[in-house]
Amino acid sequence: MSVNGLPKSGGSSTRWYALLALVFSGIVIAGCPVEPDPDPDPEPIPVLPVSTSPGLNVEITKVVIPEDLRPLVSFTITDDAGELIPLRELTDARFAIAYLDPDPGDGGVAGYISYITRTRVSSTGEEVLQFTTDSARLAGLTQIVDGTLTYKFADAIPEDYLVTASHQVAGQFRRLFPVDEVTYPANAVLPFRPDGGTEVATRELVTTESCNQCHTRLSAHGTRREVQYCIMCHSTGSLDDEGVSIDFADMVHKIHQGSGLPSVLAGEPYIVQGADFSHVTFPQPVQNCAVCHGDAPQGEVHMTNPTIEGCASCHDRTWFGDPLGTPEGFTNHIAGQQVDNSLCALCHTPTAPGPAPIMEAHRLATNSPLAPGLAFTVNETTTAETETGVAVTINFTAANGAGEPYTDLTAMTTVAATLAYPVSDYQTSVRETINAGNAVNNGDGTFSYTFTRQAPLGSTDTFAVAMDGRLNFDNNGTTVTQGTSSNGRMIFTADGSEPVERRQIVDNEKCNVCHSDLRLHGSLRVGVEYCVMCHNPNGTDISRRPAEMLPPETINFKDMVHQIHRGADLETDYTVFGFGSTPFDFTHIGFPGDLRNCEICHVEGSYELPLAEEVMPTVISDGETIISEKLPERAACTSCHDSLITEVHAILATEPNTRVESCSTCHDSSAEFAVIDVHNMGP
Numbered sequence: 283m284s285v286n287g288l289p290k291s292g293g294s295s296t297r298w299y300a301l302l303a304l305v306f307s308g309i310v311i312a313g314c315p316v317e318p319d320p321d322p323d324p325e326p327i328p329v330l331p332v333s334t335s336p337g338l339n340v341e342i343t344k345v346v347i348p349e350d351l352r353p354l355v356s357f358t359i360t361d362d363a364g365e366l367i368p369l370r371e372l373t374d375a376r377f378a379i380a381y382l383d384p385d386p387g388d389g390g391v392a393g394y395i396s397y398i399t400r401t402r403v404s405s406t407g408e409e410v411l412q413f414t415t416d417s418a419r420l421a422g423l424t425q426i427v428d429g430t431l432t433y434k435f436a437d438a439i440p441e442d443y444l445v446t447a448s449h450q451v452a453g454q455f456r457r458l459f460p461v462d463e464v465t466y467p468a469n470a471v472l473p474f475r476p477d478g479g480t481e482v483a484t485r486e487l488v489t490t491e492s493c494n495q496c497h498t499r500l501s502a503h504g505t506r507r508e509v510q511y512c513i514m515c516h517s518t519g520s521l522d523d524e525g526v527s528i529d530f531a532d533m534v535h536k537i538h539q540g541s542g543l544p545s546v547l548a549g550e551p552y553i554v555q556g557a558d559f560s561h562v563t564f565p566q567p568v569q570n571c572a573v574c575h576g577d578a579p580q581g582e583v584h585m586t587n588p589t590i591e592g593c594a595s596c597h598d599r600t601w602f603g604d605p606l607g608t609p610e611g612f613t614n615h616i617a618g619q620q621v622d623n624s625l626c627a628l629c630h631t632p633t634a635p636g637p638a639p640i641m642e643a644h645r646l647a648t649n650s651p652l653a654p655g656l657a658f659t660v661n662e663t664t665t666a667e668t669e670t671g672v673a674v675t676i677n678f679t680a681a682n683g684a685g686e687p688y689t690d691l692t693a694m695t696t697v698a699a700t701l702a703y704p705v706s707d708y709q710t711s712v713r714e715t716i717n718a719g720n721a722v723n724n725g726d727g728t729f730s731y732t733f734t735r736q737a738p739l740g741s742t743d744t745f746a747v748a749m750d751g752r753l754n755f756d757n758n759g760t761t762v763t764q765g766t767s768s769n770g771r772m773i774f775t776a777d778g779s780e781p782v783e784r785r786q787i788v789d790n791e792k793c794n795v796c797h798s799d800l801r802l803h804g805s806l807r808v809g810v811e812y813c814v815m816c817h818n819p820n821g822t823d824i825s826r827r828p829a830e831m832l833p834p835e836t837i838n839f840k841d842m843v844h845q846i847h848r849g850a851d852l853e854t855d856y857t858v859f860g861f862g863s864t865p866f867d868f869t870h871i872g873f874p875g876d877l878r879n880c881e882i883c884h885v886e887g888s889y890e891l892p893l894a895e896e897v898m899p900t901v902i903s904d905g906e907t908i909i910s911e912k913l914p915e916r917a918a919c920t921s922c923h924d925s926l927i928t929e930v931h932a933i934l935a936t937e938p939n940t941r942v943e944s945c946s947t948c949h950d951s952s953a954e955f956a957v958i959d960v961h962n963m964g965p
Contacts, residue, residue: 329368333367333368335362335363338455340357340359340470343356343358347445351440356431357453358430359468366429368425369425374420374456376415377435378416379452380394382484382485383518384448388622392483393517394450396517410521410522411520411521413514415454416435422434422435446475446477448484450510450514453470453471454467454506490509492578493574498875523555526554531591539562545599546560548611569644569645570644589623602615653755655682655764657766658770659679660677663774665776672737672776677729678730691729696752697715697721698714698806699714699716699748700714700746701733701745702745702747703745705743705773708746708815711816714733716731737776749766750807765808766805769808787884788884821837826859834902836902847871848924850872879961879963880958889918892950
């Protein structure tokens with residue numbers, strides 16, 4: 283007799299004690315193979331030791347389609363030390379399998395068609411088809427003699443599958459590491475041909491690395507992180523629960539267009555699986571196709587093989603059908619009806635001389651070959667003491683895109699210069715307009731201008747000057763405004779001492795990973811180094827905020843950018859009034875990356891505590907009276923972590939009499955709650 287499967291005391295228990303020893307040591311024997319083993323004396327399944335290293339790395343090594351048509355996948359799972367992981371540590375395993383359509387139709391682009399499907403019933407009662415993963419999951423796994431694993435699909439593929447077609451299998455996995463109880467996810471993909479052929483076609487129009495430039499670590503449906511996995515289910519014919527296409531190209535183009543999608547502008551929201559993407563604002567011009575497609579092996583397909591499906595995903599109010607049946611709100615395709623994709627490339631060539639070159643259609647007007655260009659260089663600064671201060675004169679050049687200097691300032695519609703100080707952490711700035719009446723034309727391609735605002739006498743600070751401007755040009759009959767490409771920033775001192783540059787906190791190149799070519803205020807101002815001259819700790823929107831909307835809001839660069847990027851996750855409102863007293867409510871912004879990763883924007887270590895001694899508090903005043911003041915470390919942290927409890931926590935960490943912040947006691951790089959640790963994104 284036994285109780286709960288164990289022998290009673292006094293029974294023959296040697297083998298049960300041995301089994302219990304294995305169980306309580308964390309070792310269990312792997313399950314039996316899915317199919318019976320014909321060998322009457324099979325080699326035993328290995329019992330792998332308890333893992334000692336974290337991480338999860340998966341490699342699919344082979345796929346076989348046997349007679350029962352249930353694919354058999356061979357793969358390995360290893361930790362970060364390269365050691366095999368026992369099967370018992372996997373908490374999830376799912377596989378998908380698809381073939382690359384060998385005949386996508388006239389002029390089409392081949393896409394994956396999944397063998398694993400399911401149907402859903404929409405709210406209107408219609409059945410919708412969806413591609414999905416196999417249903418066996420953990421039950422399909424077996425750890426075999428050499429420690430590797432196999433997965434046997436529960437679902438069979440069709441008998442008439444094309445054995446010579448290119449296929450792809452992909453899997454998603456989770457491992458619970460018993461030492462730290464952290465779950466590690468991984469994806470794996472293997473293109474193959476069932477007949478063993480080595481010429482395997484793939485679809486690689488976009489790479490995960492391109493997505494992760496903005497998304498930090500692309501993740502959907504829990505642990506799906508690889509584009510090659512995404513496109514196996516998100517392919518032509520797959521629909522969400524309400525019948526909306528979730529084809530990857532169609533869906534991603536529309537999501538990135540977001541608030542600028544023609545259908546959204548016409549009042550029709552773009553909703554997929556219950557999520558409304560109509561508010562999305564792409565952080566750079568959507569015409570820049572290369573930001574997503576640029577480094578992919580087949581990233582030029584949209585240029586060399588344009589299709590109705592691809593183009594209409596962005597231009598979703600263009601009608602390619604019979605002009606007699608044009609739906610309301612649609613615009614007819616200029617070349618008339620297109621029954622398939624076979625003629626698209628005749629007109630839509632990558633570049634000229636085709637009648638409608640794709641590159642030209644997606645080129646920003648300011649990047650037109652007709653755009654003259656405008657770049658400023660401050661060649662020299664000179665200072666002269668007066669009774670009331672120090673007069674600052676700049677000698678500058680304004681040049682076109684070819685580097686040739688403009689000889690007349692009237693070629694520009696706007697020219698201005700900014701003087702700001704101290705460079706260590708700006709407190710004061712002034713921007714003054716320059717024109718032919720107040721500048722000196724030196725006759726050699728340079729101009730001189732003396733600021734009316736003077737620097738203080740006796741100052742040992744480092745000062746900065748920078749310039750901006752714009753001009754109009756004719757772009758094939760359309761007047762276009764072009765801004766500054768270089769602000770010509772220069773630092774100097776009034777007393778002749780060596781100027782000291784500001785510490786670097788943010789990298790312009792990191793900004794431009796998402797923003798492409800970040801220019802603000804009408805394309806006038808370029809680069810963080812110029813932004814912080816005006817967006818300093820004393821800066822507010824008081825000059826543009828309506829009186830009934832006071833008190834003003836800070837526009838200090840640190841506070842402002844943190845709050846803008848935090849956007850929809852803020853607990854308090856952040857609305858700034860700009861030019862023309864226009865309100866900009868940033869609480870709808872959805873940041874595409876992971877805000878725990880400070881180095882998306884920051885240079886390494888610049889965000890660690892304690893902050894540099896020269897960093898100033900964020901001050902909000904009405905011009906005469908200080909309304910509020912936040913010490914630097916509190917201001918930095920609470921601009922993202924803006925809850926009341928965090929504010930109180932930061933206040934309590936400040937000595938009120940000496941105004942010394944003690945945040946670094948717990949949060950410096952060596953402390954228990956170091957910034958870099960509490961922002962750890964995990965696996």
